[in-house]
Amino acid sequence: MLELAEERARDRQHPKGRKTARERIRMLLDEGTFAEIDRFAGGDIDQGYLGCGVITGFGTVEGRPVAVYAQDFSVLGGTLGQTEGRKIMHLMDQAMRLRIPVISLLDSGGARIQEGVAALAQYGHIFKAISDASGVIPQISVILGPCAGGAVYGPALTDFIIMTKRSSYMFVTGPGVVKAVTGEDISSEELGGGDLHNIESGVAHFLAEDEEQALEYARGLLTYLPSNCQEEPPRYAFEEDPQTTANAQAVADLVPESPKEGYDCRDVIEALVDHGEFLEVHSLFAPNVVVGFACFNGTPVGIVSNQPSVDAGTLDVAASEKSARFVQMCDAFSLPIVTLVDVPGYRPGSEQERAGIIRRGAKLITAYSTASVPMVTIIVRKAYGGAFIVMGSKSLGADFNYSWPSSQIAVMGSEGAVDIVFRKQLRKAGEEGRNVAEQRAYYQELYSKQSVNPNLSLNIGELDALIDPKDTRSIICRSLRVLESKRRNVASDRYHNNPPQ
Numbered sequence: 001m002l003e004l005a006e007e008r009a010r011d012r013q014h015p016k017g018r019k020t021a022r023e024r025i026r027m028l029l030d031e032g033t034f035a036e037i038d039r040f041a042g043g044d045i046d047q048g049y050l051g052c053g054v055i056t057g058f059g060t061v062e063g064r065p066v067a068v069y070a071q072d073f074s075v076l077g078g079t080l081g082q083t084e085g086r087k088i089m090h091l092m093d094q095a096m097r098l099r100i101p102v103i104s105l106l107d108s109g110g111a112r113i114q115e116g117v118a119a120l121a122q123y124g125h126i127f128k129a130i131s132d133a134s135g136v137i138p139q140i141s142v143i144l145g146p147c148a149g150g151a152v153y154g155p156a157l158t159d160f161i162i163m164t165k166r167s168s169y170m171f172v173t174g175p176g177v178v179k180a181v182t183g184e185d186i187s188s189e190e191l192g193g194g195d196l197h198n199i200e201s202g203v204a205h206f207l208a209e210d211e212e213q214a215l216e217y218a219r220g221l222l223t224y225l226p227s228n229c230q231e232e233p234p235r236y237a238f239e240e241d242p243q244t245t246a247n248a249q250a251v252a253d254l255v256p257e258s259p260k261e262g263y264d265c266r267d268v269i270e271a272l273v274d275h276g277e278f279l280e281v282h283s284l285f286a287p288n289v290v291v292g293f294a295c296f297n298g299t300p301v302g303i304v305s306n307q308p309s310v311d312a313g314t315l316d317v318a319a320s321e322k323s324a325r326f327v328q329m330c331d332a333f334s335l336p337i338v339t340l341v342d343v344p345g346y347r348p349g350s351e352q353e354r355a356g357i358i359r360r361g362a363k364l365i366t367a368y369s370t371a372s373v374p375m376v377t378i379i380v381r382k383a384y385g386g387a388f389i390v391m392g393s394k395s396l397g398a399d400f401n402y403s404w405p406s407s408q409i410a411v412m413g414s415e416g417a418v419d420i421v422f423r424k425q426l427r428k429a430g431e432e433g434r435n436v437a438e439q440r441a442y443y444q445e446l447y448s449k450q451s452v453n454p455n456l457s458l459n460i461g462e463l464d465a466l467i468d469p470k471d472t473r474s475i476i477c478r479s480l481r482v483l484e485s486k487r488r489n490v491a492s493d494r495y496h497n498n499p500p501q
């Protein structure tokens, strides 16, 4: 009878190019480790119905225990009724007791209409459980089919969302309702497909080619994360190999001298980290900032870097929110944060002001200011204005801040500054009939020499030292080693902060 149910699931899913819930669980977990719970709950064995629309249980990923639930689209469209809700709650309770990550494989028509508000209430319970578990255990959502209606807020509350290029949708209201209410004719793909949520909305963090890669991303993520907030992230044996050393020592070659020339900061990151391995998160959203995981001497860290090849690496609303969330996630799960700075400032203009750069940019400040994990910041080339401060500066709480010697650090670039600082001199030059352009160039150079350098930052202790680029990796490794015993400041009188909206 069990084989019959699986066959029915295969018949339903395979023609659409999708795997069954059980096949997905097998692909996610280490071979033969799945231990199912509540197998027959919600079924009617006498009538031949075996279980309900969700499969729950435990297993291991790279030998470490995880909890997993997979919605089974072959049973009532994987919809959530009371039994499904109770099963998921049972699993989450256990996961919290065991302090292990939860991975959800979602493929569902949402709340089971026939069960009315009793089904809706289950979503409420699940949202509460996810919120309670947030920051305690890692939670990863893999969207492998429809995820419709208010159900989308489950994954939205978790740490990471992985989608696939096809057959993976998230929307608050589906195309049918949209058409009926607004008249807009739109496909599921356009309304809430993997491309849209990875590139435009920023809802999803990974876009996989197919289900296999999606589950591979989930496995990969777990290798960098501890099982819970009280555990240290996993450590890996690492022996410095000649290639890692050579790449790290040649890192300066990857950064053009001219601050106006772009380069891909991912090349710099890969040159600095163990084996050049970097797992980028949110790679398609707000690409003017790059975030992701890597290791230094076998210790996992989170990396945040401006991306000079996209819009010169300026910070905007999307980049601020993307990096703020990543910093907060690292802080929740004890991952040190390494920040690489090369930023001309916040993106100016009315479009950004209208978009709320004040409140949304403030999220990054909150994230760094409230983080208590080890933080090491390297200024690679330039750091101007507020962006210098918000990118993991010492004044926000970073532990070690270094700069390459030729870096440009100032309130603003010389082009903008001369018209403010030397306004009187330039006006006088104009009145006296002197060549104003020449005078501007003169004052610009004067300002650059006097004010655009790391000297003041060193004098006031905002920078610990200037470092030779070839020593960057070894200094990051050394700093992280020193910071291993950093005490986390968890004691506070307040219930929680009130972060920017």
Ligand code: HXC
Binding pocket: 076, 077, 078, 079, 108, 109, 110, 111, 112, 113, 114, 120, 123, 124, 146, 148, 149, 150, 151, 174
């Ligand atoms: C009950 C449902 C259902 C639902 C699908 N089914 N959605 N049953 N409640 N919400 C059933 C179908 O009747 C069908 O049953 C089976 O699941 C498979 O569905 P199909 O439509 O045949 O599959 P497909 O063509 O692939 O389309 C899948 C779908 C579509 C895109 C998900 O079914 C759909 O649009 N469903 C409604 C989605 C939606 O609006 N959900 C929001 C509900 S409200 P049979 O017996 O034929 O196999 C919600 C709020 C949560 O979720 C609130 C939280 C705060």
